[in-house]
Amino acid sequence: MNLLLLQPEDLGTHSDDINxxxxxxxxxQHIREVLRAxxxxxxxxxxxxxxxxxxxxxxxxxxxxxxxxxxxKPPPPKLPLTLLLALPRPKMARRIIRAATExxxxxxxxxxxxxxxxxxxxxxxxxxETLHKAMLEGLEQAGDTHLPILQRATRFKPFVEDQLPNxxxxxxxxxxxxxxxxxxxxxxxxxxxxxxxxxxxxxxYECEKLIAAGLQSxxxxxxxxxxxxxxxxLIGRLFL
Amino acid sequence: MNLLLLQPEDLGTHSDDINxxxxxxxxxQHIREVLRAxxxxxxxxxxxxxxxxxxxxxxxxxxxxxxxxxxxKPPPPKLPLTLLLALPRPKMARRIIRAATExxxxxxxxxxxxxxxxxxxxxxxxxxETLHKAMLEGLEQAGDTHLPILQRATRFKPFVEDQLPNxxxxxxxxxxxxxxxxxxxxxxxxxxxxxxxxxxxxxxYECEKLIAAGLQSxxxxxxxxxxxxxxxxLIGRLFL
Numbered sequence: 001m002n003l004l005l006l007q008p009e010d011l012g013t014h015s016d017d018i019n020x021x022x023x024x025x026x027x028x029q030h031i032r033e034v035l036r037a038x039x040x041x042x043x044x045x046x047x048x049x050x051x052x053x054x055x056x057x058x059x060x061x062x063x064x065x066x067x068x069x070x071x072x073k074p075p076p077p078k079l080p081l082t083l084l085l086a087l088p089r090p091k092m093a094r095r096i097i098r099a100a101t102e103x104x105x106x107x108x109x110x111x112x113x114x115x116x117x118x119x120x121x122x123x124x125x126x127x128x129e130t131l132h133k134a135m136l137e138g139l140e141q142a143g144d145t146h147l148p149i150l151q152r153a154t155r156f157k158p159f160v161e162d163q164l165p166n167x168x169x170x171x172x173x174x175x176x177x178x179x180x181x182x183x184x185x186x187x188x189x190x191x192x193x194x195x196x197x198x199x200x201x202x203x204x205y206e207c208e209k210l211i212a213a214g215l216q217s218x219x220x221x222x223x224x225x226x227x228x229x230x231x232x233x234l235i236g237r238l239f240l
Numbered sequence: 241m242n243l244l245l246l247q248p249e250d251l252g253t254h255s256d257d258i259n260x261x262x263x264x265x266x267x268x269q270h271i272r273e274v275l276r277a278x279x280x281x282x283x284x285x286x287x288x289x290x291x292x293x294x295x296x297x298x299x300x301x302x303x304x305x306x307x308x309x310x311x312x313k314p315p316p317p318k319l320p321l322t323l324l325l326a327l328p329r330p331k332m333a334r335r336i337i338r339a340a341t342e343x344x345x346x347x348x349x350x351x352x353x354x355x356x357x358x359x360x361x362x363x364x365x366x367x368x369e370t371l372h373k374a375m376l377e378g379l380e381q382a383g384d385t386h387l388p389i390l391q392r393a394t395r396f397k398p399f400v401e402d403q404l405p406n407x408x409x410x411x412x413x414x415x416x417x418x419x420x421x422x423x424x425x426x427x428x429x430x431x432x433x434x435x436x437x438x439x440x441x442x443x444x445y446e447c448e449k450l451i452a453a454g455l456q457s458x459x460x461x462x463x464x465x466x467x468x469x470x471x472x473x474l475i476g477r478l479f480l
Contacts, residue, residue, distance in 0.1 A: 002464045076462035099469050142463040184480060186426060221480065222316035223382040224242045229339050229472050236476025240424065240461070 001030055003143040004045045004055060005136060006069075011047075020058075020068050028065040031057070037065075045069045046145040048136075075145045078106040079239045080191035082167065086113040086198035087152075088227050090125035094134040096228045100148070101138025103235045107149040112156045113206055115198040121154060156206065164213040168193060173215035174238075176230060177207060180217040188238050196230055241270055243383045244285045244295060245376060246309075251287075260298075260308050268305040271297070277305075285309045286385035288376075315385045318346040319479045320431035322407065326353040326438035327392075328467050330365035334374040336468045340388070341378025343475045347389040352396045353446055355438040361394060396446060404453040408433060414478075415450050416470060417441070417457035424458045428478050436470055 010021050023031075031037050039057050045067070046052035055069035087110045088096050100108055110126070124130060128150075135147050153159035164173075171191040174184065178201055195202075195215055202210065211217060220230060250261050263271075271277050279297050285307070286292035295309035327350045328336050340348055350366070364370060368390075375387050393399035404413075411431040414424065418441055435442075435455055442450065451457060460470060 099466075102463065102465060102469055103473065104463060141466055144463065223342065223344060223384065225342060226339075226381055229342055232469050232472035233343065233476035233480055236473035237480040240473055240477040 001027075001034070001140045002044060003052065003140050003145070004031070004043050004067075005048055005140050005145065006045060007048050019070060020066065021055075022064055022066040024064045028063065031065045032060065032062075043067070044143060045071070046075060046139075046143070047071055048139075049146055051075070052143065052145060076104065076143065078144075078146060078148075079104040079235065080171075081105045081235065081239065082107040082109065082171065082191075082193040083231065084109045084111055084164075084193055084195040085227070085231075086111050086196065086202065087116045087120050087126065089117075089199070090120050090123035092226075092228060093126045094130060096231055097131050097150070098134040098138040098141075099228060100231055100235075101135045101144075102142045103232065104142065104144065104239075105148050105235070107151070109151045109153055111153045111159065111195075113198050114156075114203045115200045121152075157209070160206075160209045160213050164210075168214045173213070175202075175207065175210050175215040175217040176220055176234060177201070177217040178219060178224065180219040182218050183221065184218045184234060184237050186237065187240075192238060194234060194238070196227060196234070199227070241267075241274070241380045242284060243292065243380050243385070244271070244283050244307075245288055245380050245385065246285060247288045259310060260306065261295075262304055262306040264304045268303065271305050272300065283307070284383060285311070286315060286379075286383070287311055288379075289386055291315070292383065292385060316344065316383065318384075318386060318388075319344040319475065320411075321345045321475065321479065322347040322349065322411065322431075322433040323471065324349045324351055324404075324433055324435040325467070325471070326351050326436065326442065327356045327360050327366065329357075329439070330360055330363035332466075332468060333366045334370060336471055337371050337390070338374040338378040338381075339468060340471055340475075341375045341384075342382045343472065344382065344384065344479075345388050345475070347391070349391045349393055351393045351399065351435075353438050354396075354443045355440045361392075397449070400446075400449045400453050404450075408454045413453070413455040415442075415447065415455040415457040416460055416474060417447060418459060418464065420457040420459040422458050423461065424474060424477050426477065427480075432478060434474060434478070436467060436474070439467070 037057055039060050041057050043055045045055035051071035052075050053071035055067040058068050059066040083100050083105045171193045173193045175195045277297055279300050281297050283295045285295035291311035292315050293311035295307040298308050299306040323340055323345045411433045413433045415435045
């Protein structure tokens with residue numbers, strides 16, 4: 001946790017309390033036990049979907065931590081990136097969503113695909129609640145406060161035919177595809193939608209539909225990467 | 241497992257057996273239960289530190305899988321990358337080493353640093369055996385056969401003063417550093433040594449020593465990344 005992320009409901013409503021907060025949940029425990037902070041120490045703090053700043057610990061006990069804080073600057077800018085991701089194996093999804101959030105993806109769309117096992121969509125590991133938590137962890141790691149927009153496209157064809165062309169307006173669309181001829185572009189300066197397939201890749205029909213909707217395919221080279229590795233590596237190539 | 245990785249000791253010594261192998265370990269189980277392969281199916285195969293090719297399953301039973309194989313082409317080339325990595329938290333080390341192997345790092349050096357807890361070096365999670373397994377997993381994922389060279393530099397100062405300058409001959413040396421002014425270079429074409437600090441970063445004294453030895457520092461931007469994310473993102477930026 002590099003940023004203590006406050007939620008609107010943490011804050012008092014009296015004007016006296018507007019810059020004070022007392023925490024008693026896992027964050028208080030983290031401040032005590034992992035950061036080993038004491039009264040008078042300062043922490044980086046941010047308000048969910050709001051500004052970041054500095055907090056000073058005013059009191060600390062076995063079950064509570066009280067802080068005074070000031071929020072005075074915007075969080076790091078988001079990348080102009082929409083990640084269109086075939087729903088990963090549930091065990092991996094949390095980590096991938098966390099890393100994409102950490103890196104600053106503005107929008108994440110989880111897409112169905114022929115090689116996505118139908119049962120994955122029902123897994124508690126990809127529930128809204130689990131993935132919301134994963135995104136909060138990504139924000140706390142990166143020092144960001146703005147949640148990415150997370151959507152699900154559980155039907156491939158209607159999404160690709162009806163929604164994708166609109167999403168691609170004013171964006172370049174890229175499809176990571178093991179058998180494409182050319183590598184990914186370098187540092188893109190404009191908004192970008194990046195599609196990454198499931199383990200085993202999108203099937204040829206899906207690739208055709210994605211390309212017909214406006215995506216350009218590119219190859220990641222001769223190595224077959226895990227989805228989580230591919231996401232970070234590509235963001236590095238395109239945006240770092 | 242995208243590549244069935246054979247080890248020299250799997251292979252028979254009779255000339256009749258030179259292209260045949262029978263497996264009864266976890267690989268046989270993986271072929272049966274995960275790949276759900278049957279007799280006559282083909283798999284991508286490679287010999288550790290050797291060539292890659294194709295194997296055909298000739299017999300499959302509850303505890304054994306027999307294959308005939310041909311090795312006819314080299315694995316994907318390594319990246320000309322030496323990763324100089326402050327020893328990560330043991331829980332994370334395995335995954336980071338696996339990903340660096342997957343991405344093709346030629347050499348990985350685990351370095352001591354002020355912010356590396358001394359106990360980490362004794363953890364079974366960073367033992368030679370555990371990290372060897374992690375590298376094998378990275379090779380199997382990527383379709384590679386060549387193990388990276390893994391070394392440990394348990395004393396910071398002697399390593400940086402006595403060994404690092406030699407390692408940097410004919411290489412550019414880069415230091416990921418949160419407070420540097422400039423970003424990382426794009427697609428480097430030459431061999432590169434990339435240093436990545438521990439959680440919390442190298443301390444100023446360590447940065448000075450690394451820069452004095454010939455590293456140029458660069459910033460990763462305003463986001464604080466997990467080591468595993470930083471490694472993949474930087475490799476994407478520098479080499480993809």
